[in-house]
Amino acid sequence: MMDSKQNASKYISAAKGIFLLTILTHAFASAEELSDEAQSSANTTIEVPVVELTAPKASVNPLSGGVIEAHELAEKKTTVMDTARLLEDIPGVSTYGAGAISALPVIHGLADERLRLQVDGMDMTAACPNHMNSVLSYINPTRVGVIKVFSGITPVSEGGDSLGGTIQVSAAPLAFASEGDWLVNGSLGSFYRSNGYATGWNASAGFATDHVSMQYSESHLKSANYRAAKRFKDVSQWPSQDWLENTDDDEVASSAISGSVNQSLDVAFKHESHLLQLGLSQQSVGFEGFPNQRMDMTDNKNTTVNLRYAGQFDWGDVQAKMFRQHVKHAMDIGAQRADQAMPMLSDAETLGASLKVSAPIMSEHLLRVGTELLSYRLDDWWPPVGTAVGSMCCNEFQNIRNGQRDKVALFAEMESSWRQDWLTLIGVRTDIVNSNAGDVQGYSNTASYRADAASFNAQSRGRRDLNWDWTALTRYMPTLQQTYELGFARKSRAPSLYERYAWSTFSMAALMNNFVGDGNGYIGNLELEPEVAHTANIAFEWHDEPQAIWSTKLNAYYTYINDYIDAKRCNFGRCPASLLNRQDSFVLLQYVNQSARLHGFDFSAYRQLISSDAVGVISSRAVISYVRGENTTTGDNLYHIMPLNGRFSLENKLGGWLSTAELQLVSDKRHVSQVRNETRTDGYGLLNLRTSYTNKFMRVDLGLENALNKLYFSPLGGAYLGQGDPMSTSTIPWGINLPGMGRSANVAVTFFY
């Protein structure tokens, strides 16, 4: 809000200038590929070099996706706290702001539960009415070995019950010793981030013979509140100044984290071409502030047990897995918001199993068939507060009681290499999703809750959704320098438990149901139907033959979504009529099926500029993404759509040194969702500087993020709600955006053995 208009337009013209420059330098001269994609989009072979431990033969990697491997992650993962941030370099992927380790990924404008998120092969669901315990927070960035993103067209074997794509984050595969030998490995690392005085450490140790491999890892982190570059708030804006004096004008209240611990133990057995792996993991967080939500996480414990088998037989490959996830989650009003308590608890369990078989048919076809089972149970309840019967006493408020969401999926997919230069991938899939929820009650049987609860309890709530998905993709590689790809897909997603069953129209209760950080209250809708998306995607890639000097890639897409779950203003129950047409306040909304259209493009390019003994290798990279999202039922814009943005970097590799200067440019967000009173944000430019030194025994990272200390507001940052009484629509001033982090100097040191 304090960024001047002038600055914004200056950045935009700079952005346009650099955009044109990039097109010129890259499109005419050249192209290799961002090295991550370079490896995956091989020229003559279509096999992906990066293979998950449990995937003897991975699906063809569509051009529009991306694979990031361990060595490419290294530069960032030691100094970021949040695994979701590692995705930001992939064209078309951005992240929603949330707590310190809980950002939510977005692919092509579709986020959160519209994506299929897997950690070590496990499909997990957030168990919180604010999605605080995001799936990617369950793996510490330092443990991440491979990230695979399917963005444009997701093969049916990797998709299902999701619209936007699939993100698979996995630890590095366990290593085995050669026959008769043994291996020991270990690492110890630590980081410091000056903004918020964040610190953390991580350690891992492993032992392996030729048949057995074990790996243990543990990480800890904490941070105080972070600071924006400059003053971004004015205490006089709050209706009540209580509790506000504790924070400075540039301090983002309720953004601290403490007591965050991730532990994992993996044991794998290998016999000939069979691999069996058992993984145990636990994450606990003592406190995590959410400056764009009305609550803070006050306790979270997530435990998983993950058993995987992968085997290769004469006739093909088999992968099987079973897992269990259990989450105990607590949230409350943190000390920096208000001197009040409102404990909210949830408990969820997910059981999953899958079987995937792939077998070659004749020489040119590869058939993949599989089944997946997923059973999710959720209870979300809020203990009573105080002694006077009323809005928060004296019963337990049941937000979701005995929630169930079970899924059975079947798919078949055929990958065919018709000629050396021509490949097709065709698949169909069905997901049957059953959901239900039990009877509920409010804090009391007073007028605040009585009618809503009675009406909810009187209705039948069991729902069965039958989803059909299909994918058709063709890839043509006329020369060793060119690849063209065209894909079509139908993808479906059944509504989540919160979208269907959050029932209270009482504003205090509705305000606690919010996944998007906009400060509004959300009410479920029993009538919701599954979303169905049809997508067309076209991509091409050009590069030099050895893929070393240059590459360029363009991906464009169009998606039409029937029954897109958007929101409408609430005009029934306890919703106040005064909020129905307000344009300058937080409001109450109900989920509703409408239709939507998204289109956009991603462009990425790489060019080696200099390669000599004296200066090493100097290269430049660019990633530019654009997406536009419209609600075609109402003519409104979709919420949380990233405006035109780009990352441009210069990189120098010399000996063990890798140094990067990165310019991030984001244009103004002018297309905002009116129904949600989404706020606009100005354009900005950020400069990040990083350097690292690696040898066999150690790695040192130094970084200066937001080096010019610019005050900025990320278009996906949401509303600033970190201070003030969160219980009503009018006690926190509307219209303050959550600022991004001011300058921060980061250091990380890791020792290997």
Ligand SMILES: [Cu+2]
């Ligand atoms: Cu929560």
